[in-house]
Amino acid sequence: MKNFKTLRFLDFFRGLFERFGINYTAMRKILTVKLTMDGRRTPTIFNQQAKKKKKPEENGFIKSLGMYVLLSLMLIPFVVLEHSLLYQMSIFYGIVMFLVMTSMISDFSNVLLDVRDKGILLTKPVDKKTLNVAKTVHICIYLVFLTVALTAIPIVIGTFRHGILFLLLSIISLILVNLFIVVLTAIIYYFILRFFDGEKLKDIINYVQIGLSISIAVGYQVLARAFSFVDMKITFTPSWWQFFIPPIWFGAPFEIFLKQHSDVYLVSFSLLALVIPIVSIIIYTRMMPSFERNLQKLTNNSGGSKRRERTWKNGLLKVICRNNEERIFFRFADHMMRNEREFRLKVYPALGLSLVFPFIFLFNEIQMNSYAHMVSSKWYLSIYFSCLMIPNAITMLKYSGKYKGAWIYQTAPIQNLAPFYSSVLKVFIVNLFLPVYIVLSAIFIALFGGEIIDDLLVLFVTAILYTVICSNYLKGTLPFSESFEDALQSGGLKVILASLCIAAFTGIHFAVTFIPYGVPIYLILLVAVTIFAWKLAYKTVWNFK
Amino acid sequence: MTINEVVLSIKDLEKHYGVKNVLKGINLTVYRGQIIGYIGPNGAGKSTTIKILLGLEGDYYGKVEIFGEEVTETNIDYKRKIGYVPEIADLYDNLTAMEYLTFVGELYGMDFQAVDEKAQRLMKVFGLEDVYHSRIASYSKGMRQKVLIISSLLHNPDLLFLDEPLSGLDANSVMIFKEILAILAAQGKTIFYSSHIMDVVEKISNRIILINDGKIVADGTFNELKEQNKEGTLEQIFNQLTGFNEYRVLAEEFVSIVQEV
Numbered sequence: 001m002k003n004f005k006t007l008r009f010l011d012f013f014r015g016l017f018e019r020f021g022i023n024y025t026a027m028r029k030i031l032t033v034k035l036t037m038d039g040r041r042t043p044t045i046f047n048q049q050a051k052k053k054k055k056p057e058e059n060g061f062i063k064s065l066g067m068y069v070l071l072s073l074m075l076i077p078f079v080v081l082e083h084s085l086l087y088q089m090s091i092f093y094g095i096v097m098f099l100v101m102t103s104m105i106s107d108f109s110n111v112l113l114d115v116r117d118k119g120i121l122l123t124k125p126v127d128k129k130t131l132n133v134a135k136t137v138h139i140c141i142y143l144v145f146l147t148v149a150l151t152a153i154p155i156v157i158g159t160f161r162h163g164i165l166f167l168l169l170s171i172i173s174l175i176l177v178n179l180f181i182v183v184l185t186a187i188i189y190y191f192i193l194r195f196f197d198g199e200k201l202k203d204i205i206n207y208v209q210i211g212l213s214i215s216i217a218v219g220y221q222v223l224a225r226a227f228s229f230v231d232m233k234i235t236f237t238p239s240w241w242q243f244f245i246p247p248i249w250f251g252a253p254f255e256i257f258l259k260q261h262s263d264v265y266l267v268s269f270s271l272l273a274l275v276i277p278i279v280s281i282i283i284y285t286r287m288m289p290s291f292e293r294n295l296q297k298l299t300n301n302s303g304g305s306k307r308r309e310r311t312w313k314n315g316l317l318k319v320i321c322r323n324n325e326e327r328i329f330f331r332f333a334d335h336m337m338r339n340e341r342e343f344r345l346k347v348y349p350a351l352g353l354s355l356v357f358p359f360i361f362l363f364n365e366i367q368m369n370s371y372a373h374m375v376s377s378k379w380y381l382s383i384y385f386s387c388l389m390i391p392n393a394i395t396m397l398k399y400s401g402k403y404k405g406a407w408i409y410q411t412a413p414i415q416n417l418a419p420f421y422s423s424v425l426k427v428f429i430v431n432l433f434l435p436v437y438i439v440l441s442a443i444f445i446a447l448f449g450g451e452i453i454d455d456l457l458v459l460f461v462t463a464i465l466y467t468v469i470c471s472n473y474l475k476g477t478l479p480f481s482e483s484f485e486d487a488l489q490s491g492g493l494k495v496i497l498a499s500l501c502i503a504a505f506t507g508i509h510f511a512v513t514f515i516p517y518g519v520p521i522y523l524i525l526l527v528a529v530t531i532f533a534w535k536l537a538y539k540t541v542w543n544f545k
Numbered sequence: 546m547t548i549n550e551v552v553l554s555i556k557d558l559e560k561h562y563g564v565k566n567v568l569k570g571i572n573l574t575v576y577r578g579q580i581i582g583y584i585g586p587n588g589a590g591k592s593t594t595i596k597i598l599l600g601l602e603g604d605y606y607g608k609v610e611i612f613g614e615e616v617t618e619t620n621i622d623y624k625r626k627i628g629y630v631p632e633i634a635d636l637y638d639n640l641t642a643m644e645y646l647t648f649v650g651e652l653y654g655m656d657f658q659a660v661d662e663k664a665q666r667l668m669k670v671f672g673l674e675d676v677y678h679s680r681i682a683s684y685s686k687g688m689r690q691k692v693l694i695i696s697s698l699l700h701n702p703d704l705l706f707l708d709e710p711l712s713g714l715d716a717n718s719v720m721i722f723k724e725i726l727a728i729l730a731a732q733g734k735t736i737f738y739s740s741h742i743m744d745v746v747e748k749i750s751n752r753i754i755l756i757n758d759g760k761i762v763a764d765g766t767f768n769e770l771k772e773q774n775k776e777g778t779l780e781q782i783f784n785q786l787t788g789f790n791e792y793r794v795l796a797e798e799f800v801s802i803v804q805e806v
Contacts, residue, residue: 026652029648029651029652032648033637033640033644033648036639036640036644037637037639037640040639040680116635116636116637118601119601119631119633119635120635120636120637121652122599122600122601123599123600123601123624123627123629123631124624124649124652124653125621125622125624125625125652125653125654126621126652127619127621128618128619
């Protein structure tokens with residue numbers, strides 16, 4: 001294990017830790033082990049092979065900091081402009097808090113919620129206090145990296161703009177913000193664990209992770225426009241409800257010290273910014289023992305969960321799955337895709353993006369021309385962007401966090417696995433594509449009017465055909481049979497090719513709209529081709545044993 | 546050093562989880578060199594007792610002393626002389642055996658070089674020298690179990706808590722380990738052995754404690770238990786004392802359901 005630079009830096013504070021009765025040597029060892037493990041977040045057999053290739057150990061989190069540096073550019077306008085410093089800094093802290101908080105929940109929950117620590121470390125001569133401090137320091141190390149990546153550039157620019165006092169205020173309030181967030185997250189977990197079981201908490205964390213990936217992706221889109229919509233002139237009138245908005249607390253000191261502008265509201269906001277983090281830490285240390293106790297809920301899942309019967313799905317099952325084998329696999333794939341968190345994490349962000357993407361292009365069009373112009377144009381075809389998630393989602397179908405369970409397909413007496421593929425793809429269409437399609441269709445009909453219904457039907461059939469085409473990516477592997485570790489982060493060339501394919505479909509559709517009765521005829525042709533393709537794939541691509 | 550030196554004493558130990566009474570007054574004195582077989586049905590309170598002894602669970606009633614020191618959540622010194630093999634093979638498996646074992650050894654205050662050398666030699670005895678620098682995640686169940694056993698003994702503890710320590714080990718390794726326990730006990734180490742495999746408990750323990758529903762229902766050598774209960778094997782004594790005699794009925798029911806198809 002290497003001697004981490006961060007820990008060598010931490011050595012300067014050795015005396016401080018020891019003064020609080022912490023066994024620094026033990027804490028440092030725990031941190032070394034934790035940081036080493038963070039660099040190897042891939043605990044599978046495949047990693048052993050990767051190690052032979054002498055792949056340097058790298059920390060995924062440190063690598064992802066670059067993205068945050070890019071996002072930090074979005075914050076620059078808020079520190080440069082000078083309409084209302086309070087307003088701007090509040091937005092600044094609002095964004096910082098949002099990003100740090102979501103990252104805290106998605107990346108560090110496992111640190112806060114690690115139940116192994118207790119069994120492994122507390123049975124050794126390590127006291128609880130040292131372990132808890134080690135956990136907190138572990139999180140803080142990353143939060144410091146994250147905060148620096150996110151705010152360094154804006155703060156340097158702001159310091160040039162507003163002077164050295166700005167730098168000082170920023171550093172103090174960022175430290176307070178981070179403390180506040182760590183404690184707030186722990187308190188939120190505490191209450192979730194108190195009233196729900198561990199599975200619920202894992203679900204909530206999962207959805208936060210999904211939300212974070214969506215908002216970062218959307219953030220990139222907004223980035224380009226950030227400069228255009230902050231030049232609005234907003235005058236800030238203090239009122240009571242602002243006491244409930246933490247970013248405003250942290251924005252207030254800037255108005256007081258840099259603008260020499262103070263009133264009762266601003267002073268009380270600033271006091272809150274100072275007092276609340278400190279108070280919450282005191283509450284946190286008091287709550288720690290009972291938090292630990294509730295943590296045990298993560299391991300023992302007492303209390304049976306209720307089984308939800310979905311009658312509509314059973315009805316659907318009878319219609320879309322012809323034979324019994326398909327129905328069995330449909331039910332199985334439905335349960336797998338709904339319950340597997342890792343799968344949701346890989347696929348749902350793309351799903352969210354496919355909801356958002358069509359509108360980004362519509363907004364562009366509205367900005368360039370006018371709403372009335374857009375509505376009468378053929379921009380509704382931008383709905384085809386929602387199909388971009390299909391290749392990505394389908395490549396994910398072969399992975400599972402519990403891929404080792406796949407032996408069941410080999411030992412069970414199954415003649416042919418084609419029904420498995422066809423039902424997995426049906427589940428994909430019903431569970432994942434259909435909701436997106438319905439939401440988008442409803443909005444598009446509201447925007448463009450009822451005459452685009454046949455176009456939307458074309459889109460739906462195209463999506464099914466496209467699914468069949470993309471199912472080539474599954475060829476040779478069974479669904480849910482490989483580890484996510486093997487999944488390349490970006491599908492690379494394959495996904496690009498698939499995207500070109502959807503561009504071709506859009507082009508054909510666009511051309512067809514110029515022919516009288518083109519769209520209905522195209523729809524009928526498409527249905528025929530899709531049925532043929534499905535049957536062909538059933539016999540060839542999916543025929544696997 | 547006297548033979549009758551008390552290593553561990555438990556007086557009127559009670560533990561409640563909410564309204565549930567898990568331990569209902571356990572009294573137990575363990576002497577140096579004993580191998581205690583600690584048995585009982587699922588949910589009887591075995592793991593809870595061990596967790597209390599290791600200081601993982603606080604909020605109990607009664608008095609628990611190990612090496613004459615009271616066990617509390619804040620007192621950690623007595624842990625230096627304790628080794629523990631947990632029931633669930635929880636370990637940091639993204640580390641290599643070398644990294645994990647040296648880490649554990651250092652937590653017990655050993656010198657890095659010394660632990661490294663010692664761990665390597667112990668791994669070699671178990672036939673694991675080739676994987677010493679491989680990640681534990683790539684190990685089989687038996688190999689992990691061997692790493693856990695080594696990690697519990699690195700610091701030469703005087704008292705060992707073993708919770709199902711043989712799980713996943715092959716027959717040959719089981720022989721080695723049973724012999725290790727016998728030699729350790731002969732040298733005056735105390736072993737607290739908890740398991741569901743009655744044959745092994747019957748053979749290795751020189752004192753058997755059976756706990757049922759939070760209370761000790763039997764305490765003595767295997768021969769003493771046999772005399773008291775007029776049964777042939779520990780398994781039968783176990784069934785008798787825990788009031789379980791319907792195994793045949795349940796087995797028949799199970800098979801008849803299987804045959805329905």
